[in-house]
Structures are given as structure tokens and as C-alpha cells.
Amino acid sequence: MNKIIACIDGSVITSAVCNAAAWAAKRLNKPILFLHTIERPQQHGADDLTGAIGLGARTSLLQEMARLDEERSKLALQHGKDMLSAAVSTAESAGVSQIEQKQRHGDLLDALTELEAEARLMVVGRSGEGHNSETGQASFRALGSHIESLIRSVHTPLIIVPPTFTQPSRFMLAYDGRSTADQAIKKIIAGGLLKGLECHLVMVKNTAAGQAEKLAEAQRLLTNEGFVVHANLLEGNISDVLLAYQQQHQIELLVMGAFAHSKIRQLFLGSNTIRMIERSSIPLIVVQ
Template identity: 30%
Template sequence: MAYNSILTVLTDADLADATLTQAKALASAHDAHLDVLCLGVDRTQTGYYYAGANAMVLQETLQRAGNEASELAERARKQLTGTALRWAVEEGVAQLADIARHVASRARFSDLVCLPMPYGKDHGVELEPVTEGALFDGHVPVMIWPDGYPAMTPPKRIALAWNESPEAMRAARAALPLLCAAEVVHIVVIDPPRHGPTRSDPGGMMAQFLARHGVHADIDVLSKTMPRVSDVLVRHVSDMSADLVVMGAYGHSRFREAILGGATRNMLEVSPVPVFMTH
């Protein structure tokens, strides 16, 4: 498997340059085609307008969103023109309640989606449904960068969060191009089960699976010495100087009456390094 088609989504002018820088670096590293989706977001809630409200008000919000999309697309084209990348820029308008569907319809035809952290100071409310749309409805791996992270180079030390779940297995398979190119992959197991077929060798089968792909893998078994699994993982990531975390994403879209699972959300709030995840 290779990442031949990479998608990034721009909705916020303040995050556009950093997001494009990361997406360009990733596309260049994999010699991939980069698609940039620029969305102007109508953030008014469905049902906001009372019966008989002036249609000009609605038209004004849509016009503003359209202008934002055009500005984002112009900025993206300016950054990409003259590069050696193969790229395409698309622009459009989406309402906040429907943005996940727009993202998913394009993400499903990509190999990887590159996005900024959905949580953080001055991050727009649309970033969470954008991430959810790619993960849960687009069924595509997502690479997410923390704010201020330098342009990504191929990761040399990767932490693979392993709990034997289907989501973690899918993440490992989807990340194989990255894992195979790394110098070492740490299979991180936190509080392994005391009963079951893998109790005496937690992470052993995953290490064997990766070794057959030529991956140099180590197994790190940790105790949950902190309240949250994500806290233990983040601390270990710092201790081992990891460049990337690979993990499964848990939960479902909030539009299915749930939100991102606890460990998933926590990692997207506090991870000091990029996070690669699938659902």
C-alpha cells in the first residue's frame, strides 16, 4: 500500500498556511497527489432563523462563507504554484451541520487525510466534524498535527498504541508505509489483560506481524500509573522521543448521538507529536 492521493481540508485562514505546509511535506515525501478542499463554513445553526425572517440575512451568511472559501483557495493556489507537486484545489460552501458529509464524500477517495488538531485555542467549531467526517464516514486514515509543529519529515521513531482492538489493528495496517520506513517502532501496551491467549506475551503477535514486513519493532509494556491512558502514552512518547503516534480512533460521530472516544479525544488535545489514526 502507498499513499498516492492525499487530501487536506482548509476552513480557517489562521490555520491554512501551517496545514498546507504539513500537507505539502507529506505529499512530497510520498510522491503523492495533493488535493486541497477549501470550505467556507456557514456557522449558523439549522433552525436559527424564525419564520418570515428576511431571506437577505441567509443570503448574506452564505455570501460571506463563499468569500472565505475563495480566499482560502487563492491562498492555497499561491502556495502550491511553482512546486514540483501534483495538486488540485477545490472550493465550496458548507453549513456547519452538514460539513462532515462534504468532507467524507471527498475523503473516501483519498489514501490519507491531513488535518490540524481539532481542539485548541481559537480553533473553529467546524474542525471536530471535519475530523469526524474523514474518520467515521470517509473511512480513511487521518494524520493530525499539533499547533506549531515543524514541517514533518519521515518519522524515525513511532509509537504504536496497541490494545488488540480492531481499530488498533486497522491503524497498524494503514500505517504500514510509515512503519516500514521507520528506524524503530515501539509497540506500546498499557495494562495488558491478565487473562487470555496473549497474557504471557502482550504485543508479541503484532511484533511478529510487523517483523514479517521488515519493521524493527520493540514492545513496551506499561502500567496505567496515571488517571488517563492518554497521559501514560503521552509521557512515554516524550521519553522515547517519538516522532509519531499511531492509534485506533474510538467512538462515533456526535451526529450519531456520541462523540470521539475518551482516549481518542484526549490524544487530540494533548499529543506533542503528530497522530495517525483510523477507525
């Protein structure tokens, strides 16, 4: 049985992650697995003091550092257990009955890669503990490589959640006619998560041929599956146009395919997916 894997870290965004996971679990009738990873704190190059102190002081210092590390580890474990317990309570209050929890040491990306075989959907916060939780590019960039690595490493759809989550009644599918966008449509049709929500299918013009025909075909596929679809072919800068449309039509959820261009090109030009994660103030589903 596939699970909704929700990553929590105790930051203010944890509540939104829990709410999004509960919403997805109820719509898909899937259990939630709340995951908390205890990552090793970064060192700052000031750990080796052996050249500046005597042998006796060195032994005492090492013992004290070992004791403090042990205390920090115990506190981190207990803090994580408390967070997981609170997350379970939140999901239960939302009406979810099948809930699991897991705590582990190590890197979050490694944990999610190992658990991917169990996942139907993954839910992560856009900003994590130790970062500014306010919306905006600066706060995202502190965690941006983490999310970008996750998008590249897993094949499970991701919900990337901002500091607040509201159950959506409408979603916007950013469609560009490429294979990743076509896959997004197929998964939306087959998945059931967005069934019954109003769909805004938006394409931004580029130099590719046959865009209007591709947009019409995508609209037909979604309409045939029972979606109410508003299809629009727009002009302008991709992220600017999508954000303006989202705000104008009060869209509550954005859906995109991941990384349409080659990895080499992204090194120089960046990615429309990443730009939207940086700039969007609403939850974003990334379909691999």
C-alpha cells in the same frame, strides 16, 4: 489514483496541514487535493425583526441584508481562492508536483464523505478557524465533535495535525491487541507512509488475557517488514502513560486505531482515541 486530501481553512494551523500533506504526498508518491469549504455562518436568533419595524424599513433592511450577504459570499470565495493558491505554492516548494485544489460550499464532513473514494489519506487540523489554536483541551472541544464525527464517518486513515508539523523520524503505535490495532499494523506494513521510521510499539496493561503474546506477535510482524521496533508493555492510565512515553522518547508521530469500544459505551466513558487527540501535542494518525 488515490490522493492526499488536505483540508484548509485559513487558520494558523493551515501551514502545518500543508506541510503534513506535502510530507505524506512525497512518501507515498501521491497527488495532493487541497480542499476548502465555505460553511454557512451560524445565526444567532436575531434575524427576524419584522415585528419591530415598519413595512418600508423592513423592505430596506432586507435589501441591505441581501447585499451584505452577497458581498460576504464574494469575499469568502476570493479568500478561499487565495488560501488554496498559497497552499499550492507551499506544496510546490516542498517538492510536490501533482497538486489539485477544490473549493465548495457546505459542510466539511459532507465534502470529505463525498470525496472519500478518491482519498488515500486525509489531513485535517486539530483546531480550526475561529478557535483557539493553542494546544489544550478547551480549544479542542470547540472542534471535537467535528473530528469525532469525521472519524466515525470515513474509513480512510486521518492525520490530525497540531499547530506545528515536523517531519518525523520515529513513531509510536499505541497497541491494545484489539482488531482496530491489528488493522493499524496491517495498514502500516502495506501503506509505506511510515517505512523506514523507527517504531515504538507500546501496550498498556489491562485485564485482557495474552497481552504479552499479542505484543510479541505484533513486534514480529513489524520486524519482519524491516521496521526497527522497540516494544514495551506498560502499566497505568492509558493516556497518561502514552503521553509520558512520547515525551520521554521524543516521539514525533502517534498512530492509533479508532474507537475500540462500542458506540454506546463511548457515550458514557468517552474514547481513548479522543482523549489522545485532546491531549497530544504531536500529529496523530487514526487508522479506521
